Amino acid sequence: MDSIISTPLFGIALSLLAFDIGCIVYKKAKLPIFNPIIVSTSIIILFLLKFDISIEDYNKGADFISFLLGPATIVLAVPLYKQLHLLKANSVAIISGITVGCITSIVSVAALSNIMGLDSIIGLSVVPKAITTPIGIELSKQIGGIPALTVVTIILVGNIGYAIAPFVCRLFGIKDKVAVGVSIGTSSHALGTTRAMELGEVEGAMSGLSIGLAGIFTVLLVPIVLKLINFI
Numbered sequence: 001m002d003s004i005i006s007t008p009l010f011g012i013a014l015s016l017l018a019f020d021i022g023c024i025v026y027k028k029a030k031l032p033i034f035n036p037i038i039v040s041t042s043i044i045i046l047f048l049l050k051f052d053i054s055i056e057d058y059n060k061g062a063d064f065i066s067f068l069l070g071p072a073t074i075v076l077a078v079p080l081y082k083q084l085h086l087l088k089a090n091s092v093a094i095i096s097g098i099t100v101g102c103i104t105s106i107v108s109v110a111a112l113s114n115i116m117g118l119d120s121i122i123g124l125s126v127v128p129k130a131i132t133t134p135i136g137i138e139l140s141k142q143i144g145g146i147p148a149l150t151v152v153t154i155i156l157v158g159n160i161g162y163a164i165a166p167f168v169c170r171l172f173g174i175k176d177k178v179a180v181g182v183s184i185g186t187s188s189h190a191l192g193t194t195r196a197m198e199l200g201e202v203e204g205a206m207s208g209l210s211i212g213l214a215g216i217f218t219v220l221l222v223p224i225v226l227k228l229i230n231f232i
Contacts, residue, residue: 005053011061018043032163037191041155069134072190079197083205090178097179098210101186102217103225105130110231123231125149127222129157132189135215143222143232154189161188162195181206186214 004010021043022036048058087094106127113123125145128136133154140150165184174180177200184192185207193211197204226232 005057006060008061008064011058012064013061014044014047014058015040015062015065018047032195035159035162035191037155037162038159066133069132069190079201079205079208083202086178086202086206087209094178094182094206094209095213097182098186098213099217099221101183102130102214102221105187106218106222106225107229110226110229113231120231121146122149126153127226128218129153130187130189131215131218132211135219139219139222143226155191158188158191161192165192165195166199177202178206182210185210189214 018040019036022034022039025039026034026036044058047053048055109123109127109129112118113120113126121144124143125140125147126149127143127145128139128150131139131154133151136150136154137147139145140147161184165188169175169180169183174183180199181196181203184196184203188195189211193204193207196207223232
């Protein structure tokens with residue numbers, strides 16, 4: 001048994017099996033809170049704790065799946081290409097919306113960190129919460145955060161966005177498909193984008209675009225915004 005656990009095959013098999021179970025649960029429950037990411041993550045954590053398996057052993061295989069995050073994000077360019085005319089027609093509004101969303105995300109983290117009296121390293125770890133994981137990890141390292149905490153935060157934000165994004169859009173009367181997609185992609189990255197794709201092709205395409213631009217804008221804006229508000 002130990003020899004199997006110590007091989008990359010274990011982490012890959014456990015991840016795929018847990019996600020498959022998560023998909024089945026989601027189809028049965030039909031509730032956002034039971035989306036495959038939440039369910040599969042919970043299953044993996046409980047399994048590792050139950051059988052006292054180290055995260056290092058699990059990551060020998062899981063890291064292969066993590067590596068695919070980059071290519072998977074790039075694939076989102078396909079639906080965007082199909083909606084290229086909408087991008088051209090709304091380019092100013094889209095770029096402005098993403099920029100404002102990124103600044104709001106950064107400032108809100110800094111403000112809440114100060115209000116709650118959190119250690120600055122925790123605040124810095126949470127700053128990349130709204131961008132995709134590969135970019136968020138590197139940004140966290142650059143600004144002195146804790147990458148592991150950043151990953152947890154990104155996952156939580158993505159799942160929250162997946163669960164409540166459509167409700168929030170309805171609550172504030174956001175009906176334009178482009179606006180819905182941009183808001184979801186900017187605030188809750190790839191997990192939110194999966195929800196946007198369920199809403200429609202336009203929403204999914206705009207959300208996919210927002211993932212990449214929000215990541216780039218956040219990397220560029222974080223040092224400037226945090227210095228302006230004296231957070232670093």
